[in-house]
Amino acid sequence: MVHKQHDTRSRNIDGLVLAVDAGATHTRTAVANIGGRVFGKSLVGPANSYAVGELRALENLEDGIWQALRRAGVRASQISVAVIGTAGVDYDGSGAARITHSLRCELPKTQILVKADALIALEGALSGDPGVVIVCGTGSIVLGKDSSGKLAKVGGWGPLMGDEASAQWVSREALRRAALAADGTGPATSLVRCLLNRYKLHCFDRIIDAVxxxxxTPAELGALAPMVSSAAEQGDEVARDIFRVGAEALASQAAQAAARLELEPVKVSYQGSMFHTGTLLLKPLRSRLHSLAPQARLIAPAFSPLAGAFLLALRAKGINHLESLDLFQRGCHA
Amino acid sequence: MVHKQHDTRSRNIDGLVLAVDAGATHTRTAVANIGGRVFGKSLVGPANSYAVGELRALENLEDGIWQALRRAGVRASQISVAVIGTAGVDYDGSGAARITHSLRCELPKTQILVKADALIALEGALSGDPGVVIVCGTGSIVLGKDSSGKLAKVGGWGPLMGDEASAQWVSREALRRAALAADGTGPATSLVRCLLNRYKLHCFDRIIDAVxxxxxTPAELGALAPMVSSAAEQGDEVARDIFRVGAEALASQAAQAAARLELEPVKVSYQGSMFHTGTLLLKPLRSRLHSLAPQARLIAPAFSPLAGAFLLALRAKGINHLESLDLFQRGCHA
Known part of the structure; x- marks a missing residue:
């Protein structure tokens, strides 16, 4: 808003870009110029059609875009390129047409690029370089890219079929292992007490009604994950084991993506809320990755997925310099 | 219908009983006299509130009762005792009052007893004797009873938290392990090809849309289980392993129930559609049970859960002889 008066003209000259990171829990949107200056941003609910259904996902996506445009004080016609990263789209691009079509009314003159959420995570984490990214938030997926731009996806099968180490998976494992402990068919764990407190129950059997x-929704289930990481940090062996098993699955997926693309040596990075747990996931992940793919180097992500979407928008405009990314990322977190 | 004329009087004298086995996939209802003669029966959809929601469960329950009464050609007022076994009710009886209240309009003069589905399975499988029953159909649960009637439940935590070896669990494991095989992070399995055929897909990645x-619903998911048992019977090692892991969890639950009730020696029996797979579940179950609880004897179920409900109805009328059960069970399967 504060920028509204002094640079409306430069915005028109440059052609603004719009970047969206549509997750299963939150959707982040930013409007910026090609220099990386952020004019408006928004944070709304999930825009992942698997998590909340197609209609709700599109509503949140459009709402996020509309809020960011309004806060930037720009018209939709000033956006030359929009890059949307979302789980409703596969890494090979299937599913993109439907979302592009739906956004056409909102952004009539804009070049709209709908990409897999894992792809914007990869581009952000590795600043556009080849390598492998492990995305682990509400869900999980691994995506690799070689120097020719060829992609390889491993994992990312959703809550019913996979999603190892994700918030949903960790929560489900916690519920499952607490049930084993309550039955006496698995090791004792503080997770039983944690869940009793969480759901305000006196008897663990009653958790069935609560659950x-x-x-x-995936976000509601995944909301148990911080409870599990606290228990692990306080030394609960069952909780620690959940993170270890999840991390080892991610390491195996990352090694497989690197092998499939014949990336050697390879930079492996990561994105997503589950990595805020720090060493709980990263330590066993690094250790297993080292034994499966000794040539791999695990590195902290350079930029956010939203910055990855911004990078793809720049590339669509024929711009390959990365100087803008720093400013963009700082603007988004301001 | 054929009995309608010649024994209307004897029905009135005896007081008829109504037995219901309300599952997550089917609901079986039968109207019989205390001698075990079945006058009418019905088979309708699921009446398990966790599987289809409370409203739909009650609708199916009432529909099943209404159909059985109509086919028996009797009025609701002729039913002296009704025993309903359902998963909406816990083994300690909680949740029964709500269902009893809902059925009051349907059966105004009847003594209505709503019991846990696992309890009617136990009573049927062991002809009312103490012991342990493993119930494994759409879901799974283990229930034990000692000679004083004290109960111990193990497992039965539903699809999110447990349900080991159930149709849903086997289906989910098949999806999960097929995804690992498709990724190359798990052993190859014919389940990938089976799922491609099942969902008419050319590329396994597309299964995400199908799934x-x-x-x-639990029944829809569980419908993949016969595909998994076929694959196992044809020698697929991954499919066989799914049954082995599931069976070992059930054995551990059965041993735990026996230990908790200090049952020694103990008869362990089983009920539910998953045992139609024969040795796939039973062989590893028997083997693990033998090592965990050498004093346990795994025996084939004597009677169905529906006959277990009938047995409880007889007991409510102060009748303890078991002669009627054979006739009842034959009448139900005629």
Missing amino acids: YKHPM | YKHPM
Whole structure:
């Protein structure tokens, strides 16, 4: 808003870009110029069609875009390129047409590029370089890219079929292992007490009502994960083991993506809320990755997925310099 | 219908009983006299509130009762005792009052007893004797009973938290392990080809759309289980391993129930559609049970859960002889 008056003209000259990171829990949107200056941003609910259904996902996506445009004080016609990263789209691009079509009314004159959420995570984490990214938030997926731009996806099968180490997976494992402990068929764990507190129950048997009464969304289920990481940090062996098993699955997926693309040596990075747990995931991940793919180097992500979407927008405009990314990322977190 | 004329009087004298086995996939209802003669029966959809929601479960339950009464050609007022076994009710009886209240309009003069589905399975499988039953159909649960009638539940935590070896669990494991095989991070399995055929796909990646587009009910998900047992019977090692892991969890639960009730020696029996797979579940179950609880004897179920409900109805009328059960069970399967 504060920028509204002094640079409306430069915006028109440059052609602004719009970047969206549509997740299963939050959707982040930013409007910026090609120099990386952020004019408006927004944070709304999930825009992942697997997590909340197609209609709700599109509503949140459009709402996020509309809020960011309004806060930037620009018209949709001033956006020359929009890059949307979302789980509704596969890494090979399938599913993109439907979302592009839906956004056409909102952004009639804009070049709209809808990409897999894992791709913007990869581009951000590795500043556009080849390598492998492990994305682990509400869900999980591994994506690799070689120097020719060829992609390889491993994992990313969703809550029913995979999603190892994701917030949903960790929460489900915690529920499952607490049930084993309550039955006496698995090792004792503080997770039983944690869940009793969480759901305000006196008897663990009653958790069935709490868990099944209303079907939980992926975000609601994943919201148990911080409880599990606290338990692990306080030394609970069952909770620690959940993170270890999840991390080892991610390491195996990352090694497989690197092998499939014949990347050697390879930079492996990571994105997503589950990595805020720090060493809980990263330590066993690094250790297993080292034994499976000794040529791999695990590095902290350079930029956010949203910055990855911005990078793809720049590239669509024929711009390959990365100087703008720093400013963009700082602007997004301001 | 054929009995309608010649024994209307004897029905009135005896007081008829109604037995219901309300599952997550089917609901079986039968109207019989205390001698075990079945006058009417019905088979309708699921009446398990966790599987289809409370409203739909009650509708199916009432529909099943209404159909059985109509086919028996009797009025609701002729039913002196009704025993309903359902998963909406816990083994300690909680949740029964709500269902009893809902059925009051349907059966105004009847003594209504709503019991856990696992309890009617236990009573049927062991002819009312103490012991342990492993129930494994759409879901799974283990219930034990000692000679004083004290119960111990193990497992039965539903699809999110447990349900080991159940049709849903086997289906989910098959999806998960097929995804690992497709990724190359797990052993190869014919389940990938089976799922491609099942969902008419050319590329395994596309299964995500098939699996997540519409949320599957427990019965829909569990419907993949016969595909997994076929693969196992044809020697697929991954499919065989799914049954082995599931069976070992059930054995551990059965041993735990026996230990908790200090049952020694103990008869362990089983009920549910998953045992139609024969040795796939039973062989590893028997073997693990033998090592965990050498005093346990795994025996084939004597009677169905529906006959278990009938047995409880007889007991409510103060009748303890078991002669009627054979006739009842034959009448139900005629």
